[in-house]
Amino acid sequence: MARPDDRPLRRLPQLTPRKATLERCVFCPKLCRSACPVSNAEPRETLTPWGKMSMAYFVANESVPLSPSFAEPAWACTGCFGCRDHCDHHNDVAGTLFAARSALAQAGELPAPARRVLDRFTERAAALGKVAADPRVGPSVDASARVAVLVGCEHARRGTEGGADTVRATARLVGGKVALVDVCCGAPLLYAGDHDGFVRQGARIAEALEGRERVVVGDAGCAAALRVHHAAAGVTMPAPVEHFSELAARELGKLGRLDGALGDGPVRWHDPCQLGRGLGVYEAPRQVLARVLGRAPDEFERRRADGRCSGAGGLLPLTMPDVARGIAEERLADHERSGGGTVVTACASSLRSFQTRGARVLDLATVVLRALDAADGARDRQTATTGDGA
Ligand code: SF4
Ligand code: SF4
Structure with a gap:
């Protein structure tokens, strides 16, 4: 009826x-x-x-x-x-x-803040083109490589450690150089209110991925844009899209132990909304952290499917800055109630929001890169020991 x-x-x-x-x-x-x-x-x-x-x-x-x-x-x-x-x-x-x-x-x-995002989108997305010039990532990059990496423009425009480490760690995990994707996933357009522009951006990124074996994405928000929102809009990617944590979890054997190298106290995983509820990826980052810590990572009171948002998504820090701040502070209060220490995440926006509020926060890629170094160091020591004994 x-x-x-x-x-x-x-x-x-x-x-x-x-x-x-x-x-x-x-x-x-x-x-x-x-x-x-x-x-x-x-x-x-x-x-x-x-x-x-x-x-x-x-x-x-x-x-x-x-x-x-x-x-x-x-x-x-x-x-x-x-x-x-x-x-x-x-x-x-x-x-x-x-x-x-x-x-x-x-x-x-x-709203005016959303209009500004649309007006500045081209400038923001252009930051991805500058990642290759970063001396930290240059040696890991080859435009003809089969595996592509999308750092995400939030990392790219700020030149973050997490963005550079995503490229360097991915190259080492796949055992060769990687190609950089210099096209934005279009998420800022979707969030601001330009769905047609978002779909056009999806077509551009699909074109950029033609011929690649797969694309590894550093920022959980970009991974969800490609796997959830572009898929819902009917834009399919020509290569599998995986989040960095999924790659790292497949290559656990390459990671060494980081005894105390992440600072004193607990090391707590913050489930990015886009990675957890968005993509259903809860285990991979925990497996990675368990490997490098030699124990299960510490947890927030509210975690996994019940994990709380950092307040940094969907342009909320621009459209409702006070509310976004309140959400971030509540998440960090949960962190302190749970024992404090270091937060590890894989969302560039959350990372920045938490760091701005004085929390010690690391991107998962930074942790993985240090664990790759630790494994290399252990191998070198083993070789030296064997050589001494020869
Ligand atoms: S539970 Fe929430 S999301 Fe579901 S129908 Fe009701 S208001 Fe909508
Ligand atoms: S911010 Fe609120 S309305 Fe938006 S997806 Fe999250 S729970 Fe739903």
């Missing part, structure tokens, strides 16, 4: 394929509300997954005006998939809110 008020989404017709997904939330008793980092940090009904989906739905079917107060909740989402994993329908809230951002932007409602 048709709903009593089954109006078409006339104002935002681009959301028609998402109508059933939106309605699931609109008519739901908000079973996922405790999972949303945004409405937990700022407890307003409009910021719950239900509220954000309802606002987009009611703008689309012309029940409320097209105005900033009804449009902007669509940008109040980190894309963490927390609600989806707490929903009996496994409802795709993040993907639908990203689609709503695009439809709202086309209708003329685009």
Whole structure:
């Protein structure tokens, strides 16, 4: 039977394929509300997954005006998939809110910070072209190599240790040089509200991957953009896409022990939302850390599928900086309650957010590179010992 008020989404017709997904939330008793980092940090009904989906739905079917107060909740989402994993329908809230951002932007409602991201996208993405010039990575790179590496533009534009170490460690794990992908995955376009631009970027990156054996991705956000969001948009990659942690977990035998080299105290794994709930990769990074530590890594109270967001995704630090800060501080408070020490992660945005707040944080690639050095050192010592004894 048709709903009593089954109006078409006339104002935002681009959301028609998402109508059933939106309605699931609109008519739901908000079973996922405790999972949303945004409405937990700022407890307003409009910021719950239900509220954000309802606002987009009611703008689309012309029940409320097209105005900033009804449009902007669509940008109040980190894309963490927390609600989806707490929903009996496994409802795709993040993907639908990203689609709503695009439809709202086309209708003329685009928050100023998101507009700035779109205006500066070309400049931001160009940073990937500079990675090859980094003296730390140059010796690991050969444009004709079969294995490609996508560092991610968050690493690239800041010239981070984690970005350089992703390239160097991947080359050593695969036993040869690697080619650098200098095309952005397009995630900033998706998050800002340019879905068509995101799809075009997917076509560009697919072209860049033609002929490669596979691509290893350093930033969990880029890996999810390729494997989840581009796949949902119908863009398929011509080579398998794997996250760096999955490669490292396959090559555990190459990693040495890092006794005390990661600092005093606990070493705790922060599940990036895009790697854990996004790609379902929970074991690989834990296997890597267990190998290099000689014990299981320390854990947050909230971990794996229940792991909490860092607040750094979906452009939230730009659209709602105070809320993003509150989410990050809550995650670091969990870290301190759990015993403090070093956080290891594989999300460039989380890493930066935590470091900005004074936490000791390392990218998983940095840990792996040190473990590769440790294995080499152990081999050299063994050779020297054997030589002495000869
Ligand atoms: S995501 Fe699921 S649980 Fe949450 S409001 Fe929507 S339908 Fe309800
Ligand atoms: S994806 Fe995360 S931030 Fe977005 S509405 Fe769901 S729980 Fe909230």
